[in-house]
Amino acid sequence: MKPRFTVCLAGNPNSGKTSLFNHITGLRHHTGNYPGVTVEIKEGVLELEGTPVRFVDLPGTYNLSCFSAEETVARDFLLDHRPDLVVDVVDATNLERNMYLAVQLMEMGMPLVIALNMSDVAERQGIRIDHELLSAKLGVPVVPTVGHRGRGIPELLKVVRGSLHSPPSPALRINYGREIEKEIEGIEKAVREIGIEGGDDGLPPRWIAIKLLEGDEVLAERLSRIHKRIPKLLGKAAEARKRIEGLFRDTVEVVLAERRYGFISGACHPAVVCTPEARHRFSDKIDVVLTGRLTGIPIFLMLMYLVFTLTFKLGEIPMGWLESAFAGLSSWINDVWEPGRMDMLRSLITDGVISGVGGVLVFLPNIFILFLAISLLEDTGYMARAAFLMDRFMRFMGLQGKSFIPMLIGFGCTVPAVMATRTLESRRDRLLTILVLPLVSCGARLPVYTLVIPAFFPAAWQGPMLWTIYLVGILLAVLIARVLRSTLFKGEDSPFVMELPPYRIPTLRTLFIHAWDRAKEYLYKAGTVILAISVLLWILGNFPAPPEEAVAGLPPERAAAVRTENAALGWIGRALEPFSKPIGFDWKINTALLGAAAAKEVFVAQMGIITSLENAPDEPEKPLRDRLKDEYTPLTGLSLLIFILIASPCIATFAVVRKETGSWLLPAAQWTGLTVLAWVLSFLVVRCGILFGMTT
Amino acid sequence: MTGSRVAPHEFSLSEAAAGSSVVLVRFSGGRALVARLAALGVVPGTSFTVLKNSFFGPVIIALEGSRLMVGRGEAAKMIVRAALPAT
Numbered sequence: 001m002k003p004r005f006t007v008c009l010a011g012n013p014n015s016g017k018t019s020l021f022n023h024i025t026g027l028r029h030h031t032g033n034y035p036g037v038t039v040e041i042k043e044g045v046l047e048l049e050g051t052p053v054r055f056v057d058l059p060g061t062y063n064l065s066c067f068s069a070e071e072t073v074a075r076d077f078l079l080d081h082r083p084d085l086v087v088d089v090v091d092a093t094n095l096e097r098n099m100y101l102a103v104q105l106m107e108m109g110m111p112l113v114i115a116l117n118m119s120d121v122a123e124r125q126g127i128r129i130d131h132e133l134l135s136a137k138l139g140v141p142v143v144p145t146v147g148h149r150g151r152g153i154p155e156l157l158k159v160v161r162g163s164l165h166s167p168p169s170p171a172l173r174i175n176y177g178r179e180i181e182k183e184i185e186g187i188e189k190a191v192r193e194i195g196i197e198g199g200d201d202g203l204p205p206r207w208i209a210i211k212l213l214e215g216d217e218v219l220a221e222r223l224s225r226i227h228k229r230i231p232k233l234l235g236k237a238a239e240a241r242k243r244i245e246g247l248f249r250d251t252v253e254v255v256l257a258e259r260r261y262g263f264i265s266g267a268c269h270p271a272v273v274c275t276p277e278a279r280h281r282f283s284d285k286i287d288v289v290l291t292g293r294l295t296g297i298p299i300f301l302m303l304m305y306l307v308f309t310l311t312f313k314l315g316e317i318p319m320g321w322l323e324s325a326f327a328g329l330s331s332w333i334n335d336v337w338e339p340g341r342m343d344m345l346r347s348l349i350t351d352g353v354i355s356g357v358g359g360v361l362v363f364l365p366n367i368f369i370l371f372l373a374i375s376l377l378e379d380t381g382y383m384a385r386a387a388f389l390m391d392r393f394m395r396f397m398g399l400q401g402k403s404f405i406p407m408l409i410g411f412g413c414t415v416p417a418v419m420a421t422r423t424l425e426s427r428r429d430r431l432l433t434i435l436v437l438p439l440v441s442c443g444a445r446l447p448v449y450t451l452v453i454p455a456f457f458p459a460a461w462q463g464p465m466l467w468t469i470y471l472v473g474i475l476l477a478v479l480i481a482r483v484l485r486s487t488l489f490k491g492e493d494s495p496f497v498m499e500l501p502p503y504r505i506p507t508l509r510t511l512f513i514h515a516w517d518r519a520k521e522y523l524y525k526a527g528t529v530i531l532a533i534s535v536l537l538w539i540l541g542n543f544p545a546p547p548e549e550a551v552a553g554l555p556p557e558r559a560a561a562v563r564t565e566n567a568a569l570g571w572i573g574r575a576l577e578p579f580s581k582p583i584g585f586d587w588k589i590n591t592a593l594l595g596a597a598a599a600k601e602v603f604v605a606q607m608g609i610i611t612s613l614e615n616a617p618d619e620p621e622k623p624l625r626d627r628l629k630d631e632y633t634p635l636t637g638l639s640l641l642i643f644i645l646i647a648s649p650c651i652a653t654f655a656v657v658r659k660e661t662g663s664w665l666l667p668a669a670q671w672t673g674l675t676v677l678a679w680v681l682s683f684l685v686v687r688c689g690i691l692f693g694m695t696t
Numbered sequence: 697m698t699g700s701r702v703a704p705h706e707f708s709l710s711e712a713a714a715g716s717s718v719v720l721v722r723f724s725g726g727r728a729l730v731a732r733l734a735a736l737g738v739v740p741g742t743s744f745t746v747l748k749n750s751f752f753g754p755v756i757i758a759l760e761g762s763r764l765m766v767g768r769g770e771a772a773k774m775i776v777r778a779a780l781p782a783t
Contacts, residue, residue, distance in 0.1 A: 063735030067728040094761035097737040215727065250740065253727060257734035258741070283763070284747070293750055388765050392753045400767060401754065426728075495729035496767030497736065500756065 003045050003054035005164050006081060010074065010105060011089030012098050013060035014501045016117045019510070020089055020147035021057040024157070041077060048161045056083065059422075062097075064104045066218035069422055069430070078110060079203070079222070085163050086110045087156070089147070092122035092129055095272060099264045100257075102138075109171030109204040112140045113163055115156055119144035127274050134271035139169055148507070171204040174263045176256065179247055183240035184209050190236055194229050212237035213244075214252055283502040287385065296389050303382075307373040308411070311443075315366035322365070326358035348538055351560055355605045356534025357527070363601065366443050368519045370412040375514035379506035384498060391496070397478045398485030400424075400496045403433045407477075410440035414653045416518050417442075418660055428489050432481055434657055435670055438649035439477040441470050444600040448644050451604050455628040456637035465641075473645050476677075533598035533651055540569040540594075541609070560609050569594060583643065583682040584636035584696030597648045635689040636696045639682040647678030705778070709755055710771040712746045718776035719743045725773035733774075736764060743779045 009024075011017035025044025042057040058077060059070040066072055078086070086105055090098040105112055116131055135142040141159045145152030176184065187209035211219045212234065224230040241252050248255045289295050330350045337346045377383045383405060391401030402424055410417035417437050424430040441449075453465050546566040551559040564570050573591035580590050588610045595606035604624075611627045628637075648671055649657070657667040686696055712718050720742050723730050737759055738744070747763065748756035755771040757764050766774070 063731060065731045065735070067731050097759075097761060100735050100737070250722060251727065251730055253730045253734060254723065254739055257731075257739050261737070261739060284758075287747075287756075287763075291748065291756070384765070388754055388756070391765075391767065395768075401765075495725065495732055495770050496754065496765075497729065497732050497770060498765045499736065500763040500765055502763075 003052040005051065005053045005085070006056060006083040007053055007085045007087060007160060007164075008056045008058050008078065008081075008083040009087050009089060010058045010078075010101065011060060011115075011117075012062055012091060012094075012101060013499065015060065015089045015091040015098060016147035017060060017089040018057060020115060020117060020145060020153070021055065022513075023147060023150040023153055025055050041073070046157075048157060048164075051161075051164075053160075053164070056081075062101060064101065064108070065214075066216050069424070069427070072218055073422075075218075078105075078108065084111065085113060085160060087113050087115055087160065089115045089117050089145075092116045092119045092144070093125060093127060095127075095129065096261070096264050096268055099268060100260060102140075103172065103174070103260050103264060106138070106140065106172035107174065107204075107210065108207050109168075111163060111168035113156070113159055114138070114140055114142045115147075115152075116142055116144045117147050119152070120146045120149075127272065129273075130271045134268065137267040137271060139172070148510075171207060173206065174260060176259045180213075180244060180255065180259070183213060183244060187212055187233070187237050187240060190233050194227055194233060209237075210256070213240055214256060215241060283381075283500075286503050287500070290382070291385050291388055296385075300386060300389050303377070304408075307370070307377075310373060311366050311370040311412075315363075315369050318365035319362050322358075322362045326354055326362065329358075330354050344542070347542065347560070348535070351541075351609070352534050352538030353531065356537065356602065357531050359599075359601050359605050361523075363443050363447075364519060364523065366446075367412055368515055370443065371416075371518040372511060372515040374409060374412070375511050375518075376506065379504065379511060379514065381501045381503045384500050387498060388500070397436075397481040398489075399429055399433060399481060402496065402498060403429060406433055406437060407440055410437050410442060412443050414438055414440070414442045414649065415656045418653065418656045421660070431661060431666065432484055432489050434661065435484065435666075436477040436481050438653055438670070438674060439473045439480070439646065441473050441645060442600070444650070445644060447601045448596070448603050449641065451607070451625065452628070452637050452641055452644075455625045456632070456634040469641055469645055472642070476646065480677075530599050530652070534602075537569070537595055537598060537602070537606075540572075541567050541591075541606075543567055561611075564591065564610055579679070582686065583679060584633075584639045584686050585643075589632075589636075589640065593643070593647075596644065597650070599650045599652065600644060603644065633695055635686060635694040638689065639686050639696070642685055643678045643682045645678070646681060647675045649674060703777075706775050707777070708772045709746070709757075709766065709774040709776050710749070710768055712749060712755075712776060714746050714749045717743060717745050717779040719779045721775045721777055723774055725770060729770055729773065733766075737762070738764070738774075 009017050009021050021042070021044075025046055041059070043054055045052050045054050047053070056077070058074040061068070061071045061074050064071055064075045064078075066075075077083075088102045088105055090102060102112065102114060114135075116129060116134075119129070122129065129144075131142040131144050141163060143152060143156045143159050145156055175181065184206065188205050191205040191208050191212075208219070208223070215237070220230065220234055223233075244252050244255060290299060333346065333350050333354075374383075377386065386408075387401035387404055389401075390404040394401050394403050397403075403421070406417045406420040406424075409420050414437055417440070418434050421430045421433045421437075424433060449466055449469055453462050457465055541560075541564045544567060546562055550566075551562050554562065569591050570587065572594060573587035576590045577585075577587050580586070585593070588607070591610050592603045592606035596603035607628070608624045611624065611631065632640075649667075654667045654671060657670060658664060661667070689696070706721055709718070709720075720738060720740050722740050723733070733739070742759070745758040746755065747758045749771075752768070754765045754767050757766060
């Protein structure tokens with residue numbers, strides 16, 4: 001049944017909005033204790049006494065201005081979808097600040113219900129709120145709730161249902177004072193004359209007037225798409241703006257914000273009995289240590305080290321199980337499948353699908369553990385402190401502390417990392433972060449490193465080599481960010497203002513839900529893009545097929561290698577040799593790298609197939625690592641490491657960058673730029689190596 | 697936009713000592729900064745305590761009910777004066 005009503009959940013970051021949403025819809029969704037965790041709009045359908053109602057979780061915002069991606073996303077949703085009701089989730093422990101968003105929603109004329117969330121915590125802190133009086137003062141229903149425990153939700157839903165069936169109340173009118181009111185009225189009159197309210201249906205002309213007075217460019221652009229006469233209106237608003245700023249000797253935003261807070265105080269004061277705050281006392285004590293000048297950074301580095309050790313050491317165990325499970329599956333199929341009957345299909349299943357998708361799935365434990373650790377850091381509130389600690393370093397890159405979180409996630413997988421950049425306010429910071437993110441070595445590159453490094457370097461070097469490769473990536477990211485910042489991405493920094501939420505102890509359940517939500521994205525990637533690419537690669541690697549007698553009687557892996565050599569993939573690999581010879585790669589490496597363009601870890605499987613060509617048929621099969629060692633030199637290995645680190649972000653990254661930036665140019669430029677850079681650096685390494693008497 | 701002239705008893709937040717209580721006098725920053733701070737409850741006249749200011753990295757301030765971290769450059773654009781001691 002198609003939902004008849006749409007109800008949006010709005011609210012500040014950390015107001016418990018997502019928890020409440022999870023409880024309402026029963027959907028398993030993520031709750032975070034880091035500003036701006038809900039970057040995607042999530043929804044679920046609930047039946048309210050026989051009527052299906054669509055609940056939509058908007059990004060957490062403090063405001064509905066045009067200055068941040070999240071606020072714009074939230075506001076656009078409200079404007080485009082015109083929900084039947086908005087539930088504003090308000091943190092009762094920080095009422096007046098949270099009411100700022102509520103007031104904005106009311107001015108927009110959104111039918112509103114306020115969920116007074118975390119009312120239990122507020123009570124414990126000695127904040128008593130008379131919700132009935134508050135409701136009377138504001139003219140909208142107010143329902144106390146305790147989101148994470150699901151308390152107050154039946155009452156909230158009852159009120160929601162009642163509100164859906166009653167006529168909406170008129171938009172809130174705040175008295176901004178005589179001078180400002182005069183200007184608002186002037187613009188409002190012009191808005192009515194143009195007849196915008198008919199075009200952008202039902203928006204209060206007064207709200208449009210106020211927003212234009214504030215110089216809201218996003219709204220101005222939106223209106224310009226509908227009406228021709230907007231520029232004149234904008235001119236009028238700009239004049240009014242100037243007059244007010246001259247009169248009050250302050251910006252319009254500040255003047256209007258002061259009036260809004262005046263209204264909020266007037267409504268809240270009579271309804272709230274408050275004793276001095278205690279909410280932050282405990283948090284402040286922890287912060288003395290965790291953000292301390294001497295203790296902060298060491299603790300941070302220790303935690304990061306812990307995260308990575310856990311991810312890789314703990315992940316190794318289930319990874320081994322998965323690896324043997326997939327290998328077992330493959331050999332089982334090969335055993336029961338009679339040779340000679342649809343051999344191609346068998347090969348597609350075992351060599352294409354199982355080795356391609358399985359190769360990605362084995363990293364699921366690592367990814368899950370990494371996301372679990374990141375969830376823990378986020379949900380406790382530590383991530384915001386990490387942004388504080390890293391701010392200096394990120395500034396050095398020409399970015400800000402907040403960009404650090406996507407970078408950290410990037411060590412797991414670039415795809416969710418790119419998505420996490422949505423919390424960055426300025427588009428420039430966002431694009432810059434996205435551009436350098438592939439240089440942060442993702443989990444999928446690790447298997448390539450762990451294959452290549454031990455093949456060419458003595459045991460004592462292996463650990464430091466791995467570190468160095470990660471470090472080179474980070475240094476390059478810094479360098480490129482700095483260069484881009486001072487060339488293509490010039491301009492003023494975006495404001496860095498962030499809330500430090502009080503420390504909280506997350507429940508195990510929310511941690512697992514959170515980590516699982518993200519791991520799902522990774523699974524999805526394995527199930528779609530990688531599946532498709534695996535099949536495509538298999539086709540390229542098997543067609544045109546060699547004559548039957550060339551492969552007859554060969555062991556399976558060797559037969560596969562012969563096929564690849566003769567197929568399109570081998571052909572392309574050879575065609576690329578003029579470009580790859582200077583950096584030490586032969587056609588076999590090229591062929592495997594073509595696979596890695598789809599997903600980095602494919603390199604390992606592809607290399608496995610292709611190098612089996614060198615195995616004499618009657619010899620026992622040598623491990624891949626030994627084959628590499630026999631065939632290539634350490635210098636080639638080094639060049640390969642550099643190339644894998646930098647070149648061609650995988651297809652999934654390309655797709656997500658395209659989606660997030662809304663442009664084809666950017667991911668294409670990123671792909672090309674990084675691939676060229678990789679070649680140049682590999683070339684330099686090879687030349688230097690040759691100078692020191694090494695060979696490729 | 698108001699001038700960024702600073703009166704003798706006024707100073708920027710980036711110069712405020714950790715532990716001191718100050719009142720915001722005005723912003724000299726861009727509109728995005730003003731809108732964000734206003735939404736977070738910081739407008740001229742708001743008083744708050746400086747929790748952390750180590751002369752590099754962001755400044756952390758304590759408002760009633762929340763803790764905010766303000767970038768160094770942003771803090772330099774927030775003009776404050778010392779709050780009168782509570783009577």
